[in-house]
Amino acid sequence: MKRLLIISLLILNANVAYLQNLNIPDSTSEYIYNETYKNIAAFNIKYNAYSSIGLDKRTMLNSNRDFFFDAYIANYGFKFKMEIKELPQVYPLSEYKLYQIFVDGFRYVGENVDIEINKIGVQGFTCSNYYLLALNEKNGAIKFISGQFFRNPIANDFRVDSNAPTSYLTYLKLKTFNLQTKDLVFYKGKGKKLLFKAYSEELKKNITIALALDDLENPQVQVNDK
Amino acid sequence: MKSDFCPVYWGSIHEIRIGQLNPTESNNETGSVSSINFTGSEKTVERGSFTTTLIASEGLNDENKPSMSDFKFTKGTKTGERVEISETEANGLVRMEDNVITIDAGLSGKEFVKTVAHEMGHGAFTLLNKAKAFFLPSTKAKGHEPGNPNGEAANAAENQCDQNYRDAKREIKKEEKDQ
Numbered sequence: 429m430k431r432l433l434i435i436s437l438l439i440l441n442a443n444v445a446y447l448q449n450l451n452i453p454d455s456t457s458e459y460i461y462n463e464t465y466k467n468i469a470a471f472n473i474k475y476n477a478y479s480s481i482g483l484d485k486r487t488m489l490n491s492n493r494d495f496f497f498d499a500y501i502a503n504y505g506f507k508f509k510m511e512i513k514e515l516p517q518v519y520p521l522s523e524y525k526l527y528q529i530f531v532d533g534f535r536y537v538g539e540n541v542d543i544e545i546n547k548i549g550v551q552g553f554t555c556s557n558y559y560l561l562a563l564n565e566k567n568g569a570i571k572f573i574s575g576q577f578f579r580n581p582i583a584n585d586f587r588v589d590s591n592a593p594t595s596y597l598t599y600l601k602l603k604t605f606n607l608q609t610k611d612l613v614f615y616k617g618k619g620k621k622l623l624f625k626a627y628s629e630e631l632k633k634n635i636t637i638a639l640a641l642d643d644l645e646n647p648q649v650q651v652n653d654k
Numbered sequence: 655m656k657s658d659f660c661p662v663y664w665g666s667i668h669e670i671r672i673g674q675l676n677p678t679e680s681n682n683e684t685g686s687v688s689s690i691n692f693t694g695s696e697k698t699v700e701r702g703s704f705t706t707t708l709i710a711s712e713g714l715n716d717e718n719k720p721s722m723s724d725f726k727f728t729k730g731t732k733t734g735e736r737v738e739i740s741e742t743e744a745n746g747l748v749r750m751e752d753n754v755i756t757i758d759a760g761l762s763g764k765e766f767v768k769t770v771a772h773e774m775g776h777g778a779f780t781l782l783n784k785a786k787a788f789f790l791p792s793t794k795a796k797g798h799e800p801g802n803p804n805g806e807a808a809n810a811a812e813n814q815c816d817q818n819y820r821d822a823k824r825e826i827k828k829e830e831k832d833q
Contacts, residue, residue: 499705533792542713542730546788548780549705549796557793630793632800 457512460563463570464529465508467577468559469500499547502536506545509535515560520585520598524562524571528605531557558630560605574605583644590641593622600624600637603647607631625652670770671756702757702769703796704776704808708788709749716789722801727785744785753777764819768812775811779804 502508508531515526534547559575562582571580586599593614601612608629615623615636624637634652713730727744728736739747755773757766776797780787783803790797790804798805 535792542711544710544714544788546708546710546792547705548708548787548792549703549776557791 456563456565459568460512460527460529460561460570461507461510464510464512464559464561464572464577465502467572468508468531468575471577472500499534503545505539505541506536506543507539509537509544519562520587521562521564523564523566525565526560526562526602529559529561529575531559556606558606558608560602573602576606579645581645588644590622593617593624596622596624596639599644600639600647604628604635604637604649607635607649609635609637612637671754672759700758701761701765702755702773704753704755704773704780706753706777706780707751708780708784709751710785710788711747711749714744714747714785714788716785719789720791722790722799722803725786725789741785745783748784748788750781750784753780767819768815771815772808772812775808776804778811779807 511530513528513530515528517526519526536545536547538544556576559577560573562571562573564570571582571585572578573580573582582602583599586596588595588599597612597614601609604612604626609626610629612624612626615625617623618638620641622639622641624639626635626637627633628635628651631651636650636652638648638650640646640648713736715728715736717726717728718724725741727739727741729739729744729747730736755770755777757769757773761769787804790802791799793799796805797808
């Protein structure tokens with residue numbers, strides 16, 4: 429009985445250690461990498477793979493070399509290439525810190541070999557180079573804010589007032605982080621929408637952002653320059 | 655509606671498909687090439703695509719990235735040093751696999767031919783300039799950023815095709831008139 433208990437404890441201990449290795453990464457950047465990469469991969473598989481496999485939602489595989497099959501998930505021994513940087517800007521909830529992630533397409537870097545893989549021209553993929561998230565370092569909660577991945581609602585974290593349109597500026601700046609907006613100004617009110625103008629460093633174009641007061645999480649961006 | 659995949663082996667192009675490039679489902683920040691915003695208020699249609707996998711070895715790097723006109727290739731050595739190498743050597747360190755051109759199923763006639771030529775232009779540039787292609791930026795413009803030689807090669811191929819098409823049509827008309 430004693431022997432059985434010891435064996436059970438050993439197995440339990442081994443499992444806990446294994447789970448710790450999986451779920452508690454060594455560093456903040458590793459944690460951000462894991463969560464962000466899973467999000468980016470899932471988002472692109474859900475939305476972009478569709479255009480790669482054709483009109484029908486077939487489940488039969490044309491080839492294991494199809495882009496939709498292997499463009500979004502890293503091979504064994506490779507990591508999705510991303511640059512993670514903490515930003516000095518403050519998030520309204522003080523327990524959260526902002527992090528920028530830069531992604532230059534679907535590139536994978538070998539962990540133990542000097543090899544880098546670049547998936548060029550992923551079908552249906554309109555690459556977001558810049559991503560933004562906020563991390564609560566105490567409990568690991570992440571708010572995915574801007575970029576080509578699944579995002580979290582964040583409007584309730586901001587003190588905004590529809591009678592004071594400039595109160596939305598900080599919020600909109602974060603929501604349009606993927607477009608690297610600058611010179612963001614309130615332009616005019618139009619029905620239940622507030623219109624803002626800005627310049628997108630990412631697009632190198634002037635843009636108009638329409639913010640519907642009943643749908644704050646989904647600002648509409650219109651490119652002004654053709 | 656059924657998509658019609660039609661493999662064609664042509665030079666380095668592994669496969670040409672007639673498929674769908676423009677998702678009908680609304681998706682945030684994805685889909686057509688210029689639905690760059692949150693819900694796609696700007697919509698254009700993507701007519702074709704060229705996809706490939708480039709695999710760089712020996713720690714190949716471009717020290718001048720993200721420049722699109724000035725490249726300085728280096729590779730790693732066993733001693734940990736980095737040494738500058740020629741573009742020819744750099745090209746030799748990049749492998750190109752799974753080259754696929756997809757043409758939107760909705761195209762026909764001249765537009766189809768022009769789109770094939772355009773995508774072949776991307777393919778030819780990438781094949782002949784593998785190292786450059788590896789380090790050119792991957793943005794929403796998909797090779798068509800201002801000054802990107804990959805996009806310029808594709809546009810040139812499309813224009814050449816257009817010119818050839820018009821010349822051929824003129825010749826046919828002339829021949830018909832002469833008969």
